[in-house]
Structures are given as structure tokens and as C-alpha cells.
Amino acid sequence: MALKAKVLYDFLSENPGEIAITQNEVVTVFSEEELEGWLEGENSKGETGLFPASYVMIIKDQVISSPNKNGYSSPKTQPPSHTTSIPNYEKVHGPADGSNSLHTSLGSDDDWDDDWDDSSPASDAPQGLGSSPPLYPVTTVLPGRRSSQQQQAKSSGLVGKNLNRFSTFVKSGGEAFLLGEASAFVKDGDKICVVVGKYGPEWQEDPYPFTCTIDDPTKQTKFKGMKSYMSYGLTPTHTNTQVNRRYKHFDWLYARLVERFPVISVPHLPEKQATGRFEEDFLSKRRKGLMWWMNHMTSHPVLAHCNVFQHFLTCGPDEKAWKMGKRKAEKDDLVGANFFLTISPPSVPLDLQEVENKIDNFKMFTKKLDDNIVVMNATINEFARKQTTGFQKEYHKVGQSFKLLSQAFELDQQTFSLGLNRAIAYTGEAYEKIGDYFAEQPHQDLDHISDLLDLYRGHLANFPDILHVQKGALTKVKECPKQEGGLQERCNIISCATMAEIQHFHRTRVRDFRSQMQHHLRQQISFFQKITAKLENALQKYDDDNADPGL
């Protein structure tokens, strides 16, 4: 019984077993039964394979019906979050490609010693330990991965499951947790407390705060000099012991964190290819980006003290110890849905209506901030460009014209003229120097603001998915009139975590922008003071002993 289905959205096959389907195309569906959100069928080209169930509508007796019966998050005019989850932001890291899960499931750590090229971080992607791909970025989930089948078995069956398997709510594990499907042993040390602060729920303050410095990268070799790579020296303040890490280690860590924490905004790593605004050393630029990244990591109460990050920061050069920690992190059970099990909410549950309002406001806030940061970044980059080109050129030209004046004056070699000639020549040099100051200045201030904006654009790109998880939980609770099986309590946990993360975002935003604006202004002040000093220096030349006293 071959059914027909009409294709609603274009779908490009990204993995073996998938087939591409095109909007308005009519495809054959082999079975109405979905495999975790996928249908098997044949497209009009005669290719057979899997495609997302939510991308098609099955045609029954001339009536087209969506296989996605539950309306939640099923877009009317847009394809599912698959293609819309990363607004305004380039996809940089692609850790969620499940295609190498087999490879990793063999437990091979050999790849760690390969001389990975930093340009292929995806090779160390999440390795099928959890039931869901990480929040960000979103790619397709292949059927056949170790799935939530066990968890499905535990489903209460009283609350309907969301059939859109592409929903972030589902993929993050939020749905599974809400439905009581999550189950794991949580040690006391893994507990994460949300407390009620002055401004609402917040992560319990870090009792052992620390920071971590990153040195300029150094070139390392292995295999008797056959291979070389760059290594960053990290020194956390709580151990005060330097460890060496490569960019690929950062990348591996990032993938673990994204997988581990569904509603925490893990800061994006600096882009691999620095879009060289200036001819600055790429590695130095990356190091600055990593410092921003590290700064956010160590100041986040949850991220700073999670096991995988601590392993990353503190594990010494002993390869065996490193591998053990690595394997442990990759086998961590408290990822995705189970992360929520670690959260201890405040004793009084939140008012869900209030939470909804606050989250709506925050959504507007992030939208506007993202828009304005785009404008600001463009302006600042353009201003930096103007300073290194136009401004410098103008001051150079003025300097040169002063020099021309002094060159003409030098044809008159009477002694009373000499002092002036020299002073004007010096003024010309001063102006040329001021032109150089303008060209150098953006590295001291605008670059830093630009780096900060990049970091925050990364956070802003994370939040739609985070908010989505909370929204999904809230919708689910509203749909279920009977408050059974602790649904409300679990929704409260998700809400508390989300609100705490939002609050943390605001705190760090205010802290980071305050300190960066102060840094910027201090740099600008010392810049203009440097110019002033140069001009004062030039002015003195007009009073010096070379001047004819008789004049």
C-alpha cells in the first residue's frame, strides 16, 4: 500500500540514507509509520531513502494531511527550525554531524593523537552518547542512532509527545525531561542550585571563583619534528599550573558543553578564519577571542565548575589521565534531558505567567540587541577602516605639506630663519606620527569592542533555542489540564534554569559592556593625550634656542 505525500519544504539530503525532496513534489511513502520523525519513501527521481516526516503531507483520498498531528511548533509558512534556528549568524562549528558516531562508538581514542587540522573540528563532534544532538548548530538526526527508545518505554503515556522531531524542545531533551522520561543518578557534587536573588531566579553564586589566562600560542612539534601545531598555555588561578591546549581541544570541549547543557548559552569559540579586518596576526586575534571565551566560561557558575571543563583546565601532560577524563566526559550520563535532573529549584515555584511575560520581553530584547549590534559592528569596523586609511592619509598629507613649507623656507639660510625651518619640519613629522597613531589606534580599542560584540552575537544566536525549550515545556503544561506526574514541577525546573541563565546573561552583559566601554574610553583618552603631547612637543620647537632672540 504505497501512499503519496506532497512535499511542503525543500529538504537536502545531508547523510547517507537520506534523499532530497523538493517543495510541491509528490513522493511515494512506503509506510505511514514514522521512524523518529522520518519517513521512508521514493522521490520523483526514483531515489529511495529517508526524509523528514514534517516536511511532507500525506495524501489520503484526495485530502492532504500532515503526519505531524500535534500542532506544536509546526510552522505554517516556514520550514521547521532546521533552517531557522541560527538567526543572523554564520554556522561556525558543526559538532552535531552524527555520521561518525560508529567510529566513536568503537571507543577509539586514537584520533586524539592524529594531527588534526584545526580546520576540521567537526571530526571531534558529539559522539552519540546522548539521546539528542546538541542545541547548536542543528543538523538532521539520523535514524538508527542510539535513541530515546528506552526513555519512550518510561513515558507516562498520559501527555502526548511532540511529533515534530526537529523541534529544539525535543532535541534538547526538554520534552523527555518534562514527560518524566529522564532518569539518571545525580551525585550531590553534580547538583546545580537555582536560588532566588534580588531580580528573580539566578544560578547560585560560585563559591570558588577563578579566572584563567591564555598565553600567546607557541609552535610545538611531534613525531620528531615531522608534524607541528600551535599550542596555547592556559593557567587557571585556582591551580596556578599551566596546561597546554590546542584549538581542537577547545573545539572538543565546546561540543561536550553544548551537548551537556540544554538551556545554558555556551559561548561560541572565535571563528576559525578571522575575517582579517586588519593585517593582524591571525593567531593573536584568535587568542583574544579565546580570552573572551574563557572569561565567560570561568565567570559562569555552572560552566566554570563542570567536570569536563575542569578536566580541560587542570589535566596535566599525562596522556593516560587525559584520555581517561576524555572518555569519562564522553560517557557522561547527565547530558540533555538528564541535565535537568541536576537542577535544584528554589522552594517556591515560579509564576508561569510571569515567566512567560519575562521571556517574551527578553525575546524582544535579544532581537533588538542583535539588530543593533549588527549596525554597531558595521559602524565600528568602518570607523576602524577609516582611521587606518582616510584619517592616517589626511594627517600624513598635512604633515607632508608642512614639510614642503619648511623645505622652501630652508632655501633661506639666514640664521634667524633656521629655528623656524626646523620647527616646521618637526611639526610635519609630528603630523605624520599622529596619522600613524590614528592607524594604530583601532587595535587598542575598536578591535576589543568588535570582539565583544562577536561574543555577544554568539550568545544572541544561542538564545532562540534556549527560549524554545522553555516555551515548549510551558505549552505542554498548558495543553495538559490535569497536573499529574510532576509535570508542573518539571516545567518549573526548566523555567528556573532558563530564567537563571537569562539573568546570568544580563549580569555578564552589564559587566562586560561596562568594563569594555571603560577600557575603550580610557584608550581613547590616552590616544588623544598622546596626540596632544606630540603637538606640545612640536610647539616647544618654536620657542627653542634656535630662534633669533632679536625677533
Place this chain on the structure above:
Amino acid sequence: MALKAKVLYDFLSENPGEIAITQNEVVTVFSEEELEGWLEGENSKGETGLFPASYVMIIKDQVISSPNKNGYSSPKTQPPSHTTSIPNYEKVHGPADGSNSLHTSLGSDDDWDDDWDDSSPASDAPQGLGSSPPLYPVTTVLPGRRSSQQQQAKSSGLVGKNLNRFSTFVKSGGEAFLLGEASAFVKDGDKICVVVGKYGPEWQEDPYPFTCTIDDPTKQTKFKGMKSYMSYGLTPTHTNTQVNRRYKHFDWLYARLVERFPVISVPHLPEKQATGRFEEDFLSKRRKGLMWWMNHMTSHPVLAHCNVFQHFLTCGPDEKAWKMGKRKAEKDDLVGANFFLTISPPSVPLDLQEVENKIDNFKMFTKKLDDNIVVMNATINEFARKQTTGFQKEYHKVGQSFKLLSQAFELDQQTFSLGLNRAIAYTGEAYEKIGDYFAEQPHQDLDHISDLLDLYRGHLANFPDILHVQKGALTKVKECPKQEGGLQERCNIISCATMAEIQHFHRTRVRDFRSQMQHHLRQQISFFQKITAKLENALQKYDDDNADPGL
């Protein structure tokens, strides 16, 4: 006996009685006899009238010969100074148009009360009192003017006269004086001493130095309000009494001075039409130009104390007194050739070879200075333009982007955010203000330099003619082997005056540029300090009480 002549240079008729002739045209010459440098003839269009003898070569028996038999200053490849005397400089004032000499010779002062339009200063041009038109600007001399016939009668006849009547040497009266044709009664008070200073001949220092302020012009009316004009209040320090003068009075004075002093560089008046670099009030710009002019006048030992200038500075509102002084100045006998009679040279005559070398060097100096001032003026004007457009715009844009950031931040109204929001908004305003500072700054410094350069370009335009007079005298002396009739002494007087004027130029140049560069740098320093203060102000906002103490 109609002769033919080949035209060497284009000549445009400028006055009644003249005809236009074109290079390579063959014209008919009615008589080989010149009338003070002019020939009468008929051009190929059939027009009859006068044209300059030096512009044609008479064709005799197929041999072309120049009517200008004496080689001095007869250019081989260029037309005579008629068209080359004002290098790189626009003809601004045209006082030497002799066409209204009849009008003025009637002694009419009525025109003084007419409501002259400032745009026709030439209507108060030199009025035929001297034998030669003033040095600058040079236009044709009409036959039939009261000429040097009397003086010719006194000519020694031993030294040949220069037949090129267009030569500045001739027109300035330099030749007449050198040949001993000048004669006038010189009172002690009119004596001008050249002394030998540390650096060579110089004008005797002014024993009664003074300066003169110029107030912003005020609108005056006359004929019961029917006519209005702008009047400048001048207050010389030696009388401390304000007099009111219109631009046309400056213009009249300028014409008198140019006529009076053959080898003194009379500063040019500011241009009538200020080429409005900025939207500044035109009158205020002219006033600044007049102040530079006045500053040069009062600091010149010869110009400052000459009768006509003193009359201009000190004569009160009594119209009768003004007219008397005006008539006296216009009837002054010590103009042109006779000016040299007033000069008392140092007792030891100058080494003419040394003078020649120095003058050659000075010529190179003025050439280079003029070239470089052209470049500098263009650069400075462009820089001013950039500051009022590009620089302002860039700072405004950065300011606006800070404001955008604060607007996004304001969507989060938690108290710990408010202080930062306000501080960033303030920083945005500060940057906008700094943009305005950049736009306003050129009025404070670059404009002044530009005015100074304008003044000096005027001087540089004067010097070729001044040097020409000295060179003419020197050439004449070299041509005449016998040192008779005081020729050498008179050449020494011309040389002393020229050298003194050159020295004065250097002195004022060093003084003016030193003070202007100092002024410029002081302005720039206070400009950058103002910016720094604004930024410091903004920086303080980040520390204020609005910040959450807990952060």
C-alpha cells in the same frame, strides 16, 4: 610707405584706439616710428589702431627684424611681461587702467560720495599723476597720457633707453630714475633710510611702531537710509581714535601705495569674493583678511609711515579734511621714479655681483615657496573639508551606534543595568559632540593658516616685478662701460631698496609663520584637550552612583 610686420604674440585690445593682433598674422605698419612703445597700423581684418611695438617684427627686404633694438628683457620665447608678470595668481585689483585718467584729471572728488559698489574698485584707479603705471597689475599704457617727455628731455643721452615700454623696469620708473631723469623736491620727512644690518641692507627700524585693530563691519546708511554700506572701525594704537572706512577706501589706498612704491611689496587686499570654503559669514572672513593686510602694513617701516596711509588711518569724519588729504595723495610727486629720490642708501655701496647672486637665490626661493604654498593650501583646504564632512560624519555614526546599543539595553530595565544604559547613551552623545568639534575646528586653525598663505601668495606675486626693476638697473649698468652721471650710485640705491625689501619680507615671513604655527598648534592642542575632557566626562558616567554596587 606702408611697411609689413609679422606678429610675434597675440595681443588683445583693451582700450579705445588699440587693435587686436594675432600671432603669425602679417599686419601693415603705417610708420616705423614708435609712440612710446606703440606702433600704428592695420590688422588683417582691416581695423586700424595701436598695438605694442614689441609684439611684432617689421619685415624689411624679406628680413624680419624686431623694432625692439635693445635686447634688454625682450623675451625670446615668451610674450613680454604684459602677460607674464603675475605668476600663479589671479588678477584681483586692477588699479592701473588708465582709461579714466581724464575723469580724474578734472579733479573731481564727487565720485567719493557715490555709493560705489565694492565690486568695481578699479573705478578709483591711479589717476595719471605719475609718469608710469604702477607695478601691479600690469596693463597697457596708452599713448597720449601725460608722459615722461619732460624727463626724456633731461636724459643724459649717453645710456640707451630701453625701447620695450612694457618692461616693468620702464613702467615702474626704475629706468627713468637710473638714467637720472627723476627730479623732485624731497623733504627730510620723506627720506627713507636703508641701513646695513646684521644680514645686509634693511629698512631703518620704525622708531614709532604701532598697530591697528579692525572691528567687525557695521551697516551704515546715508541719503536718509536710501543707501547702505558696510563700514569697518579702525583704531590705530598711536592715536587710539577710531576711524570708519569702507572697503572702497582700502581699495583706493591700495592703488595709491602700489603707484607710490616701485620696489615695495604692497600686501594684496583680501579678495572681494571670498571663495567660501565654509559657510562662514563673508564679511567676517574679509575682516580677517583685512587684519592680516593691516598687520603687514603697520609692521612695514616704509609703508606704515607714508602720508597716504597715515591720512587713511587718522583722518576723522570731517569730509573736507578727508578730501584735502585725498587730493594731496593723488597729487603726490614722489611716486614711481621719484620714489627712489627719497632713499638714503648706506654710505658704502653694495657689491653688485653679490646683490645679483642674492637676488638669484631669492628668485629660486620665491619660486619654490610659491609652488609649495599652492600644494599646502590645497592640502589644508582639503583637510578642513574632510574634518567638516568625513570626520564629523564618522564620529557621529559611532556616536549613533553607541546610542543604538543603549537603546537596546534600555529594554532591560533592571536597576543594575540603568547606570550602564545611561552611560552608554552619554558616550554616544559625547562622540556626536566630538564630531561637531572636528567640524568646527578648521575655523580655529586651518582657516588662519589659509589666510596667511593667501597673503604670502600675494607677496610672491609682487616680487617678480620688484626683482625685474633691480635686474633692469643692473643690466643697464653692465651695458654701460663708463661709470658716468651717477649711474652706479643710482643702481646702488635701487639695489639697496630691493635688498631691504627682501630682508623685510624674510623678517615678516619668519615672524608671521612662527606666530601662526604657534597659534595653530595651540589651537590643535586645546582642540584635542577638549575631546579628551569630553571623553573623561563620559568615562566618569560609568563609575557613578547608578551602577549596582554588587557588580
